[in-house]
Amino acid sequence: MQGRTSLSLRGEALLASPPFPEYLQEHFDRLDGIFDSVTNAEGYIPLSVAENKLPGLRLLERMAEVSQIPARVLGYDSMIGSMPFRHQLANFLGRTVFGRKIEPKQLAVLAGAGSILEILFHNLCDPGDGVLVPTPSYAGFWADLETRDKTCIVPVATHSHDGFQLTPNLLDQAIAEAGRPVKALLFTNPNNPLGTVSSPAEIEAIIDWGAKTGVHLVFDEVYALSVYGDRSFTSCAQIRPELGESIHAIWAFSKDFGASGLRCGVLLSGNERLLQAMDSLGYWACVSGHTQYLLGEVISDDRWVDCYIADMQAGLDSAYREVTAALDGADLSYIPAAAGFFLLCDLRRFLAEPTWEAERALWRRLLEEGNVNLTPGESCHNAEPGFLRLCFASCPTDVVVAGVRRLASVLSGLDH
Numbered sequence: 001m002q003g004r005t006s007l008s009l010r011g012e013a014l015l016a017s018p019p020f021p022e023y024l025q026e027h028f029d030r031l032d033g034i035f036d037s038v039t040n041a042e043g044y045i046p047l048s049v050a051e052n053k054l055p056g057l058r059l060l061e062r063m064a065e066v067s068q069i070p071a072r073v074l075g076y077d078s079m080i081g082s083m084p085f086r087h088q089l090a091n092f093l094g095r096t097v098f099g100r101k102i103e104p105k106q107l108a109v110l111a112g113a114g115s116i117l118e119i120l121f122h123n124l125c126d127p128g129d130g131v132l133v134p135t136p137s138y139a140g141f142w143a144d145l146e147t148r149d150k151t152c153i154v155p156v157a158t159h160s161h162d163g164f165q166l167t168p169n170l171l172d173q174a175i176a177e178a179g180r181p182v183k184a185l186l187f188t189n190p191n192n193p194l195g196t197v198s199s200p201a202e203i204e205a206i207i208d209w210g211a212k213t214g215v216h217l218v219f220d221e222v223y224a225l226s227v228y229g230d231r232s233f234t235s236c237a238q239i240r241p242e243l244g245e246s247i248h249a250i251w252a253f254s255k256d257f258g259a260s261g262l263r264c265g266v267l268l269s270g271n272e273r274l275l276q277a278m279d280s281l282g283y284w285a286c287v288s289g290h291t292q293y294l295l296g297e298v299i300s301d302d303r304w305v306d307c308y309i310a311d312m313q314a315g316l317d318s319a320y321r322e323v324t325a326a327l328d329g330a331d332l333s334y335i336p337a338a339a340g341f342f343l344l345c346d347l348r349r350f351l352a353e354p355t356w357e358a359e360r361a362l363w364r365r366l367l368e369e370g371n372v373n374l375t376p377g378e379s380c381h382n383a384e385p386g387f388l389r390l391c392f393a394s395c396p397t398d399v400v401v402a403g404v405r406r407l408a409s410v411l412s413g414l415d416h
Contacts, residue, residue: 019143021379023048026367035371035399045395045403048373050138050192052226052258052341052393054315055308059257062304066297073289079282080275081109081266085292089266092299096309097224097251098268099238106243106268108278109292113222113252113265115285117144120248120267121151121184123277124216130154130182132174132215134166136344136380136387138192145186154178157383160346164194164335166202168209175213184216190223190233193344193380193389195337197231203239210246219249222265225256225309228317229338243270253295255341256312262291316341316393319400323392326401330408334390341393345374348386350414359385362414370406 007015018025027046035043072082081089086104094102110116121131127150133141135155145151156174158164175182187206189198198206203219210217219236227233236249243249249268254260264287269275299305320337327334333346351358356378363376375389392400 014147019147021139021376023363023373023376023379024139027373030371030373033371035395035402037399037402042371045370045372045399045406047390047392047394047400047403048375049394050255050341050391051260052255052312052316053395054319054393054397055258055312058308058311059259059298062298062301062308063294066294069290069293073293075289077289078279079286080279081107081287082289082292085109085296088296088300092305093251093266093268095302096305097221097233098235098249100241102237102268106270106275108267108269108275108282109287110265110267110278110282110285111263111287112260112285113220113250113254114140114144115263116250116252116265116267117141117186117218117220118147118149119278119281119285120218120250120274121145121149122281123274124218125149125151125183128152128180130175130178130180132156132171132178132182132185133381134158134170134187136164136193136377136382138188138220139375139379139381141186142381151183152180154180154182155381159383160335160387164196168205171209171213175215182215184218185210186218186220188220189236190221190227190339192223192340193342193375194335195340195343197227197229197233197339199231200234200239203234203236207236207240207247214246216246216248219247221249222252222255223340224251226313226316226341227339228313228320231338233339237268243268245271245274248274256309258312262295263287264291264295319392319397322397323390323400323404326404330404332404332408332411335387342375342389342391344377344387345390346386347388347411348384350411351386354385356385359388362386363388366407366410370403370410372403372406372410374407 030044033044035045086107090102090104130152133153135157154174156170158166224233252265335344337343366372377387
């Protein structure tokens, strides 16, 4: 008998349980009422989405200088990126991110890091297999890995009392308690939402652990260039000049270039069979030839790239200092960060009780009374309620500071 909507069971399941978290839906629903100091001073201030709006139009201005777009971009090409673009990417990423020479044939290009993740884990895991993800984590991994791949993320909880440290013992314990085969570890460096940068020794320990356990290691390095603290970024590719068949790295234009709308993510892997399998599904997640050509011309200009990166990092540092000064002035606690566009606010003392229900109520109150959207800690799969992510580069810094003032106003009187 035909259902009332004639959707498949899969379609009905998506409607019943959307894969994206509530805070993101609230964000899109409120964009029409965005803050403007002149026309909408009480408007919505989005501090929940990890985008870097600080560089402004620099990438657009550089792309506008590209002329003589070749006719070849109008036709089919390799589904995982044209070879000219992969050559340009290899030179750029080898110089700026991976810290060594990269072979173009080791790269696959798809429509954003999310597409890379979904198709990568489709080819690494069977339905029901486990993927270790240290938490707190980027909220979107669950949608990327579980919605269509039907893998099962196994959280590896880190805790505030020991500085959110991930250890091999925690990974071993997670595998022992997973109750299912574990095929991979997805490790984010620089970390989202903590904003920390792993040391070479920490990356070495992860790689050694992967070699002993035999699981695939997937390093999400999308914030590689967005580092403004004292510790430099070190890629897994720099630690291991030969990645072998079980170490893979991901980068994208979405974060470091503030271009999430262009949908261009990159996979580095030494596993030839994996790259062939990625190519088999690439048709459904291609990057347009036009976008590839424009971005290729941009990253081939070493002088522009170097100036852009230096200015972008300086802008993040300045914004971070100004926003944390505002948090300090409002007596709002946070975990210090050194990379990315965000930090974790420690709002535990404002919870009515130490529960997820209380955190949801606090997040909702900040949203409804302050019209400020933070990322709930529950969405980041934190082990402990009360840590909410604040994205300090998603708006001009003066707007973020205004958002902090609103947060402080709503929170006044709630201190428990």
